[in-house]
Amino acid sequence: MTDSLFPIELKAVSETGEIEGYASTFGNRDLVGDIVQPGAFTKSLKGRAATDVLMLWGHDHRRLIGVWTDIAEDTIGLRVKGRIMTETRDGAEAFAFARAGAARSLSIGYRTIRSRQDRERKARLLDEVDLGEISLLPTGANPRARVERVKSHCPDHARRLVAQLNAAAAALRAGEA
Template structure:
């Protein structure tokens, strides 16, 4: 899953936990060189509603920490506008997030997503920029310091694109911060996945190992 962060633009934060704002805006190039195109969310939103599926509201991209519900989301000319309710009467963490939101102490909203086949293409006019045309939205989080997570993802992507593989520790950090995995889960995933690629690299097949890792990272 990939992460895309945005400075918080939350409006109308109510005493009962309701708030609204932009979870994503169009036209901004992130540190990884990705830019969301208008229309990117429409297909996924329609499909989720048709399937009766809701997009999770998470705290810091942690799958174990749902803090509320998104009651509405739609694209407008600026981006993906969302309305949500923090479950402040049922969850102490949601109540804390509500207080931080009202005090403007949260850094942003951040989306977790995947790109389906054919959903992205290089920008012909801007070198190194990828246009995201279709996004499979998996979750939207409230985050305190969004750039930390984005920098972690970008750092690993940059390492691979520079012709190297990340260390096990770097990859474990990425899994915990951006993927929401526990320390033990991150160690297990890294040991059974990345370690094999590192062993392959050490055996003299670094190009193949690098390609396999990058393909998995961007899937």
């Protein structure tokens, strides 16, 4: 019997809780009649850490679910990356819904600094906002503001892989006898 064959034990595989997507997009009219303009978040984000913007479950300030790790404007809108804290009750619930596809919308909570009316499009143009929070929820006002990626390590797949590796090692050991 060779010393290189040893049983593998799965100690723990945790959900990473990582999500990314667009919290807001530019140029499209949302369901409440707002159109966010490019540059609307520039002043609000300047000199501010992503972690200063709250990650909430359904705009509920009592349900903090994680932290944003990166928030930046690009040509499409407000691109975000963050980590849902799956160690908490609310975070685990939110992440389970996100992973299943039941909560794939993102929505911003903000204070309007500068806006103007566009009578032709029957919309309010948001030129500058002070971003306070970004929420995960089942349905948001902006259908294009969505979670694009939910990253997790699947414990069930890891356990099956470990079982298969252990079975293969046992078969090799049995063949050496």
